[in-house]
Amino acid sequence: MLRVKIGGLALKSPVIMMSGIFSYGEIDLKYLDYSQIGAVVTKTITLEPKEGNPQPRIWEAGSGMLNSIGLQNPGISAFVSRHLPGIMERGVTTIVSISGQDSGEVVRMIEILLREGVKAVEINLSCPNVHRDKPMVSQSAEMTYRLIKDSKSASGNMLLIAKLSPNVTDIAEIAVAAEQAGAGALSLINTVKGLCVDIEGRRIVEGGYSGPPIKPVGLKAVYEVFRKVKVPLIGIGGIEKGRDALEYILAGASAVGVGSGFFSNPGLPGEICSAVKDFILANKFKSIRYIAGLFNEKEENSSGKKKRN
Amino acid sequence: MESKNLKIKGIEDLSAGHWLLELENSFSEKPMPGQFIHIKVAPFFLRRPFSIAGCDRDKVTILFRVAGEGSQVLSHARKGDVLSVIGPLGTPFPLRKRWKKAFLVAGGTGAAPLFFLSGELAGQKKDILFFYGARDKSNIMFRMLPAGIDFIFSTDDGSYGEKGLITGALDSCLKGGFLPDVIYAGGPRGLLKEVAGFAEKFCIPAFVSLENRMACGTGLCYGCVTKIRTREGWEYKRVCKDGPVFSASDVAWEED
Numbered sequence: 001m002l003r004v005k006i007g008g009l010a011l012k013s014p015v016i017m018m019s020g021i022f023s024y025g026e027i028d029l030k031y032l033d034y035s036q037i038g039a040v041v042t043k044t045i046t047l048e049p050k051e052g053n054p055q056p057r058i059w060e061a062g063s064g065m066l067n068s069i070g071l072q073n074p075g076i077s078a079f080v081s082r083h084l085p086g087i088m089e090r091g092v093t094t095i096v097s098i099s100g101q102d103s104g105e106v107v108r109m110i111e112i113l114l115r116e117g118v119k120a121v122e123i124n125l126s127c128p129n130v131h132r133d134k135p136m137v138s139q140s141a142e143m144t145y146r147l148i149k150d151s152k153s154a155s156g157n158m159l160l161i162a163k164l165s166p167n168v169t170d171i172a173e174i175a176v177a178a179e180q181a182g183a184g185a186l187s188l189i190n191t192v193k194g195l196c197v198d199i200e201g202r203r204i205v206e207g208g209y210s211g212p213p214i215k216p217v218g219l220k221a222v223y224e225v226f227r228k229v230k231v232p233l234i235g236i237g238g239i240e241k242g243r244d245a246l247e248y249i250l251a252g253a254s255a256v257g258v259g260s261g262f263f264s265n266p267g268l269p270g271e272i273c274s275a276v277k278d279f280i281l282a283n284k285f286k287s288i289r290y291i292a293g294l295f296n297e298k299e300e301n302s303s304g305k306k307k308r309n
Numbered sequence: 310m311e312s313k314n315l316k317i318k319g320i321e322d323l324s325a326g327h328w329l330l331e332l333e334n335s336f337s338e339k340p341m342p343g344q345f346i347h348i349k350v351a352p353f354f355l356r357r358p359f360s361i362a363g364c365d366r367d368k369v370t371i372l373f374r375v376a377g378e379g380s381q382v383l384s385h386a387r388k389g390d391v392l393s394v395i396g397p398l399g400t401p402f403p404l405r406k407r408w409k410k411a412f413l414v415a416g417g418t419g420a421a422p423l424f425f426l427s428g429e430l431a432g433q434k435k436d437i438l439f440f441y442g443a444r445d446k447s448n449i450m451f452r453m454l455p456a457g458i459d460f461i462f463s464t465d466d467g468s469y470g471e472k473g474l475i476t477g478a479l480d481s482c483l484k485g486g487f488l489p490d491v492i493y494a495g496g497p498r499g500l501l502k503e504v505a506g507f508a509e510k511f512c513i514p515a516f517v518s519l520e521n522r523m524a525c526g527t528g529l530c531y532g533c534v535t536k537i538r539t540r541e542g543w544e545y546k547r548v549c550k551d552g553p554v555f556s557a558s559d560v561a562w563e564e565d
Contacts, residue, residue, distance in 0.1 A: 020530060021525065021529055021530055022529050023528060023529045023530075023531075027527065027528050027529060027550075029310065029527065030310055030311060031310065031311055031312035031395070043531070051544065051545060052531065052534065052545055055521070055522075055534070055535075056522060057522075057531070057532045057533070057534065058355070058522045058523065058524045058530075058532035058533065059522070060353065060354060060355045063352070063354050064354055065354055065355055065524060067524065067530070067532060069530065069531050069532060072531050072534070072545055211354050212354070260354075260524065260530075262525075263355065263356065263524050263525045263526070263529075263530070264349065264354055264355070264356065266312040266393075266395060267312070
């Protein structure tokens, strides 16, 4: 009932542990029931090792948090030798998150991961914490199109998921560009650029904002993009309770991404499965695929298909 | 590591804004000195990490000082309330049979994990000298001091024990030729850095309990990292997972 397909990737549940909140999937969380998890997205890997940003990396703000980790990672070679074999063995569907300074770097990483048998990558086009002075790739439809197009030509049967930023005028325009270039699914949304003022410490703290307050921003993105593209959407942002995830699915998401809400609520994956299942049963549907976008009627002139995975 | 809803067995107002919170111990894994628990304090989004200050079969104890909104709200919790807790987390203080004589060095609320450790060491019949420094007498948690252990106290204003920093008392002891087999320390970064310097000078193994802002508390997010020495220089390691207890000689103090 909860099985979903994202591109060619079959997941046993719509719950995806998103990039940056689950390390490389190597940590054995004894309190987590892995049967409730459809897939794990690794922390973002870059071609070369990255030491990451200085402290403070975490800042509580309102009812959410800012983070500025800065893509700390050991680089793709160390990732492939040190972490990948372990996570492949675990049997949890793993999506590797990658980020590059240009298409060339991304393509090189895709080639390496393809050789290792990785079935899906999420291309992080939207990290707000590296090169704050430069635009993110997903802030330009043209740059997004070019990077995904180049990646597609090197990726064979691998599923390419594009992770987009909410910090744009029209996210649907970027989403369409990613789809046209060959993205097989879209992750919406990455964190929202934010800033806190530490009065006692007399400093500014910048980062990506996550947590319950960004749920309406993520829902709006999913709602708008669903009307313009055919590829499945992974809805992310502010999911802290089971019902939050159901809202994303009804608005148009085929699967949902769990982010920092998991830190606050470790029972979240199970709660999501229950909430979605309860809705399906109560409304007499057969499976989750019939409720993805249920409350989101596509415009007449859109080319979107009615039934989705 | 487990995720539990634990009932508060007792909460006590100590002096100078310090609170003692006792939670039922239903962990299947035995918490070790140096480890911490990650507590959800509603309505705040991020959990708060607290060193375990004591533990027996029935209860896990934490000691905290009201320092911000989270600890303020937690201080209003009542006996019988239930808290969502993840734990026990992090690396414990290492113990070795050959380390028979131990110095424990604590500054302020950084003493919390050392109270737990001192009880454990006393149970193993180790020879312990506990250096405990605080701002003033009211900031010394007499309620937490285990029996049968020798203490040296210091306060900034001289209201109890020696006047000055606790590292001064430690220094005189070491200079006097009274050397332990191991040093364990908790407290402000400056204190830990000084302890690391003494340990290096006198060639004594030393372990420090570090603190940082945390999000996940379980090694997932890399938010709480600190600089740890490598052959080439340093790299960021997670306080929550690779620590919070580190060998004093591994911490890249020079990068502060």
